[in-house]
Amino acid sequence: MKISWVDWNSVCRSKEVGGLGVRRIREFNNALLGKWCWRLLVEKGSLWCRVLSTRYGEEGGHVLEGGCDASSWWRVVTTIRREGLFRDNVSRLMGNGKLTMFWSDVWVGDKALLDRFSRLFDLSLRKDAPVFEMSQLGWGRMVRRGSGGRGCFCGRRSWWGNFVYHFIM
Amino acid sequence: MGELCLSLHNVTLQVDKDDKWLWKLESSNDFTVRSAYKVLIHQQHSATTVSSKVLWHKDIPLKIVLFAWRLFRDRLPTKDNLFRRGVISSDALVVVVRWNLPLIYFYIVIFLGKSGTLFTVGWVSAPSSLVCLRITSINLVLLVVTILRRDKPFCN
Numbered sequence: 001m002k003i004s005w006v007d008w009n010s011v012c013r014s015k016e017v018g019g020l021g022v023r024r025i026r027e028f029n030n031a032l033l034g035k036w037c038w039r040l041l042v043e044k045g046s047l048w049c050r051v052l053s054t055r056y057g058e059e060g061g062h063v064l065e066g067g068c069d070a071s072s073w074w075r076v077v078t079t080i081r082r083e084g085l086f087r088d089n090v091s092r093l094m095g096n097g098k099l100t101m102f103w104s105d106v107w108v109g110d111k112a113l114l115d116r117f118s119r120l121f122d123l124s125l126r127k128d129a130p131v132f133e134m135s136q137l138g139w140g141r142m143v144r145r146g147s148g149g150r151g152c153f154c155g156r157r158s159w160w161g162n163f164v165y166h167f168i169m
Numbered sequence: 170m171g172e173l174c175l176s177l178h179n180v181t182l183q184v185d186k187d188d189k190w191l192w193k194l195e196s197s198n199d200f201t202v203r204s205a206y207k208v209l210i211h212q213q214h215s216a217t218t219v220s221s222k223v224l225w226h227k228d229i230p231l232k233i234v235l236f237a238w239r240l241f242r243d244r245l246p247t248k249d250n251l252f253r254r255g256v257i258s259s260d261a262l263v264v265v266v267r268w269n270l271p272l273i274y275f276y277i278v279i280f281l282g283k284s285g286t287l288f289t290v291g292w293v294s295a296p297s298s299l300v301c302l303r304i305t306s307i308n309l310v311l312l313v314v315t316i317l318r319r320d321k322p323f324c325n
Contacts (some may be wrong), residue, residue, distance in 0.1 A: 001243070010208075021204070024210060027206055027209035027210055028202075028206055030205075030209055031202045031203075031205035031206035031209055032202055033198060034200070034202070034205045035202055035205075038190075038192065041190045042190055053214050072275050085208055085212070086210060089192060089193045090190060090191065090192060090193070091190075091191045091193060092188060092189070092191070093188065093190075093191050093198075094180060094181075094182060094183070094188055094189060095182070095185075095186030095189065095190040096182055096183060096184050096185070096186060096187065096188070097188060098187070098188070099183045099187060099188040100188045106179055107188075108176055108177060109176055116173075116176075117172070117173050120173060125227045131182070131188075132182065133214065135182055143305075152170070162269045162294035
């Protein structure tokens with residue numbers, strides 16, 4: 001009897017493209033763990049998320065990583081949360097801005113504002129303010145006026161003015 | 170400050186809606202394991218095929234192929250790996266740590282017999298930050314190269 005050998009790549013290719021549909025276990029495991037990262041975002045405030053944030057602490061709306069005494073499951077989940085696959089493919093659709101942290105969430109551009117404007121962040125007095133609160137400082141008005149980028153520098157009660165005030169207060 | 174204003178100026182908030190997360194790889198914007206797996210598979214593919222394609226060459230003696238294969242995959246019983254699996258204690262690692270080598274990428278080039286073609290097997294990077302592993306890797310790489318050199322020239 002002759003044994004037919006099949007290349008491992010073909011074995012793992014999906015059935016639609018002529019493979020045997022066996023899953024690569026490492027990648028599949030990471031994809032499944034990615035689901036936890038996703039649920040961590042969308043089920044924020046649920047019991048299991050609150051348990052995690054009590055156990056490991058929370059900063060800027062994110063559960064902390066917890067170092068080497070964290071559970072091995074949580075260590076892997078945080079690794080995946082940090083990595084490119086997850087970070088590059090998740091984005092924020094803004095509604096009223098109440099659930100998004102102005103500084104620490106990635107909601108405008110592809111980086112968190114605290115990374116892009118770290119010096120301003122250091123000066124900020126409300127490091128954990130949601131976007132909604134910051135927009136209350138008057139930037140909503142600025143948007144409605146439809147002024148250009150420079151528009152916020154003029155006007156007595158402009159967003160810029162209030163915003164600076166926010167730093168000095 | 171001006172830059173911050175500039176980046177915020179296109180953003181409009183909608184009072185009646187909650188903020189939402191979007192998963193870009195699905196049209197439904199909801200996370201699926203399938204879409205994540207698909208991306209991971211593509212990444213994995215581009216990363217490893219180069220070395221494995223060349224390495225599993227029928228003219229290269231099997232023991233060498235296997236040895237190099239385990240080396241690339243970091244599956245050799247190096248001190249680092251033994252420590253990770255709890256076979257040896259951390260004391261056994263400490264001895265070598267004072268060798269403070271920089272992170273080196275090892276490169277194996279195999280000269281193939283008469284044809285004299287340069288045969289690149291691939292890159293091995295030191296997979297962990299532990300120095301002891303890097304040292305053992307150097308030894309291993311040198312060993313692989315010596316074995317290959319000593320063997321009869323293979324024809325392509």
